[in-house]
Amino acid sequence: MPCRQNTPRKDLLASYVEIDFPEITTKKAMSIRKNKDLSLLLGRPEDVKLAHGGTALHAPAYHLIPLDLRLPPGQALGNALNSDAGAGLLSPNLPTLLLFECVLVYMRPAESEALIQWFVDYFSAGDDGAVLGAIVYEMFGLNDPFGKVMLNNLRARNVDLPGAESYPTFDSLLQRFLRHGFDASHALTLREIRRTYISHQELERISQLEMLDEIEELELVLQHYAITWGVKLYERNGQSLKANWKGWALRAPEDQQ
Template sequence: MDSELDAAVRATDTDAAQARLSAVNKGYLSDDVFIQFFIPRSRYLPPRPPLINVGTFIRATAIDMLVDKWIQLFGRVQVVSLGAGSDTRFWRLSTAGKSKSLEHYVEIDFPENTARKAHSIRKNDALNRHLEDITIDQGGTALRSTQYSLIPLDLRNPPSIILAPLISSGLLKRSIPTLFLSECVFVYMPPAASDALVRWFGENFEIVGGTLYEMFGLTDEFGKVMRANLMVTSGVDAYQTLEAQSARYLQHDYTHATSITLKTVRRHYIPSAELQRIAFLEMLDEIEELDLVLDHYVLSWGVKVAPGSDDEVVRHAVSWGIDRVDDPANDKDELEEGEIQQDA
């Protein structure tokens, strides 16, 4: 029997999806016509407060930039979205003309969530017309297609058991540059389980990148308030600092890792034209509170290349990341407090 805690963890997807829908409806995220299809009665949901919309915009924009850069550097890639929930990235990449770059796109979540998603995909032509040769499997919880697969798994189980079949069945190929995404997922897992996933990806693909976004450092006064208001498990306590977040990768022989807070992302990584555009969408009074909230979310990315890879591949891997925006308005040469870059 599933525990109540697992049900609460699965339900965090509803919150994430509704936050995204709100940011889309308010004009923050303009490219997502798909999220509505994953949310029942989406038309009747009230918008989220401006602070949440801005946070959703910063997070989504930064992760989109990391994914786009991975594709741009490597040309043909695999993406594995861990705890994908109602994420729409596959469809957004398809409509942005990037489906040719996707060797395969895999989404993994608990069976209850994948069943719901598979149902939405089957039901909505706006979603299923982007997929070829769809088959539904495992009692409606799994969906396979030529380029996209939705797979029901509990990611707390050993990856050598649950993920290895993705390679042995030919769904994922070791030689294709592989990006795994963990958007607000590891925080709900025991650290030993999330570590095992980072290690497994590093050991099983020739070129691998990892992207992670989640709340962290919930030990100060503001963090304690956030903790009381958010659904969190002990997973949130494992990596409290930016250095520790980067160590997630480096301890498993990834060669480069960068960790920054979302506050830093907003200040230095989002083009000022975009920040100006969203400033006109809604009145946001609580700038200080926004900074405090964003300071408790981390975006990190790490990369690993198999020894003996050719120089160009290594150069591409090392250059992967999001770049600081060279805006006179917010440019500073030195790295600031909320940002660390480390090489192994």
């Protein structure tokens, strides 16, 4: 979202590209144009423009694009990023981070794998030393009794998760990136993140905002959500980048080390 550009390192961001269904991007674009504070974060009013009948929005460093990512990426994604409005949004020569927040699990495995492979192939045309990172946040391991209850509850609401079956275990999460030639792949469940990577002070603060008695039930849910991340390093001249990325991970707060 545009508010993420309001950070100390915002000037280092070449471009933030957000992709969603047209019905979603339309609402977001209208909200941004109607909200003065959001618009000001993106630049001067004359530099924030609607496109494609109000389903898209473009600003100097933020681009909202309507697209169904289930479509063949070579055609759909390639056309969107190479159109007049999208030209230059994705440079294979710049370090790029892909963020998938509960996206791939709603796609068939063949569709999500084609999408990731498209980015891998696209960045292979970049300069020596190009870096492609990816982070996925979604549910997994829904083949156990608790997971089946989650699936049934979602299906009762007409929500299907065709991508969940390919990741029945924690170890299977790592293969999402490794099968595409990524140099590193890691994962953490939200339960582990809550236990190890959030400070006691923060947990106490949150508990005062909302009382939570069923910790065991919460942890069962968190055990079925994970953050998986990987990095693909493009190097053709023998220069190793791997040492620079060994520490790419969450760090536990000092009071829990």
